[in-house]
Amino acid sequence: MQAPFRPVAAGIVHFGLGAFHRVHQAVYTEDAMRASGDHTWGIVGVSSRMRPVLAKQNYLYTVVERGEGAAPPRVVGALAGVAAGAQVPDLLARPAIRVVTLTVTEKGYRHDPATGRLDLADPGIAADLAGKAPVTVVGQLVHGLRRRLAGPPITVVCCDNLPGNGKFLRTLVRQFCEAAGSTELAGWIEDNVRFPGTMVDRIAPAVTTADLAGAEHELGYRDDALVVTEPFSQWVIEDSFATGRPAWDEAGAVLTADVEPWERLKLRVLNASHSMLAYFGLLVGHESIADAVHDPVLRDACTAMLADDVLPVLDPPSEVDFEEYVRTTLARFANRALRHTTAQVASDGSQKVGPRLLETVTDLRAAGREPRWLPFVVAAWTRHVETTEHLVDPLATELRAAALPLDVIFPGDPAFRARVVAAHHRLAREDPRAVLQEVLDGRG
Structure with missing residues (x-):
């Protein structure tokens, strides 16, 4: 050494x-x-x-x-x-x-x-x-x-x-x-x-x-x-x-001279994927991010989220091959030697969901596009808030008191809120993996 x-x-x-x-x-x-x-x-x-x-x-x-x-x-x-x-x-x-x-x-x-x-x-x-x-x-x-x-x-x-x-x-x-x-x-x-x-x-x-x-x-x-x-x-x-x-x-x-394209790439691809795998991983019982990414439904849904909702409004750095960046990101997450827990990644969601997910929603809607996957990912977070006994979040009290946790950090978009509510109800009643599979199949 x-x-x-x-x-x-x-x-x-x-x-x-x-x-x-x-x-x-x-x-x-x-x-x-x-x-x-x-x-x-x-x-x-x-x-x-x-x-x-x-x-x-x-x-x-x-x-x-x-x-x-x-x-x-x-x-x-x-x-x-x-x-x-x-x-x-x-x-x-x-x-x-x-x-x-x-x-x-x-x-x-x-x-x-x-x-x-x-x-x-x-x-x-x-x-x-x-x-x-x-x-x-x-x-x-x-x-x-x-x-x-x-x-x-x-x-x-x-x-x-x-x-x-x-x-x-x-x-x-x-x-x-x-x-x-x-x-x-x-x-x-x-x-x-x-x-x-x-x-x-x-x-x-x-x-x-x-x-x-x-x-x-x-x-x-x-x-x-x-x-x-x-x-x-x-x-x-x-x-x-x-x-x-x-x-x-x-x-x-x-x-x-310009960090913003790199920053957006990381927040909206790597960090967004981390959050998606963490919240859905917890809903289906995965303890680590590696376990979640080895789940073929979660992995395919994560890849589809990036292609359908993120890439259309991303504009990645010219030096970056988007598909290769996604493959590398998921390969890193699949490293079982790290045992990065879904609970750790899911913590402090009120501070993370906005820059990782909701800013993409805003850009999609400004471009006249409706997000396909992000209502379900945000709903997975709201289900996490609802079902986690010891919620680790600086706004835990406010999130628990709200009719929908989304209202605390993203007010003013009734249409998206309605889609999150609908997705939340589905995730509460149905197998989350089956819900994702239906969206993958075009039936969700």
Whole structure:
């Protein structure tokens, strides 16, 4: 195994040290430092949960790939430390910190999924605006940028699965500043902070106790921060940085002037397929995404959804063969070595269904086309909300109180709502697999 890498200085602050960051941006960053010889891009993570775990391991952790073409396990040393949220302002005041990255999941931004605006009624956002020590990501970020006021420019890179994620985060920051009455700070941010868009892709299932025990037996040491992933990895980044960046392109990332086509491709094909297989997989009793994609009816329905509903309004990047991208996506999902659970993918649906599914509905209807499959996929989500005893979703209370969960995140389209209601009733009465087969046969 290669000797652990060590950065000589920190240049990045990262919010959210979950498995995805540790198998994705941290790996790219370490590889970029190795390739370029510039070792000043060490990452200081912000995570109270992971701080004690990584501190006792000297901020090292192991990445284990599983599946065809897997590389040997590697120890990653890109982390220069882990901080608590209260330390963010001091960190962002340091001129050596030139980039901030975020992987906090969709719900971490405390926004209203129906409007895309910052949720000013959220208790955490309200407390941050009231002047208390900030606890939300947006509040901590703005508070840190305030400490940097009149200092050197900086770049903030959102790496979460949200449409126009860079513009989205810039808007939330501006809305927070407006609500706080921070006119001077808002002006400085406008002139000195860049928010490039990104598309990120790598599967990182939740690590189980069996994963930890198996790795300990295989490697000969215990790693409580170990992460499991697939061989595939992709990162597309808008090349718009205020004061330099790691040589991520030398590590395999794609730097481009326009991320949007790549982002739409991933959200509306890969992420939409993930959600479809998760919600229907749960309805028919599949515990993993691999099990769901090995179900021929679910697989055929997923492929048909992409061809019938997604491709007509997608406009993928010119470099991409759509059919090959679909085949590769489903082959990745079929990797049984990962055991990515349907329950994990199905969580936080109120934050995911909009960008993954409903934006395609909007584009189809604007083009004068009616979605064939998406009413059934959204209905599978509404059935999940209705039937799951312990629903994992930040809007669980609101979803359960609504006549139809769709109304909470997608008001104002009665025709589509009626189709979802009809599909919901069918899925409640009939075998979901049989319903999909009828649609495949043209009888649904």
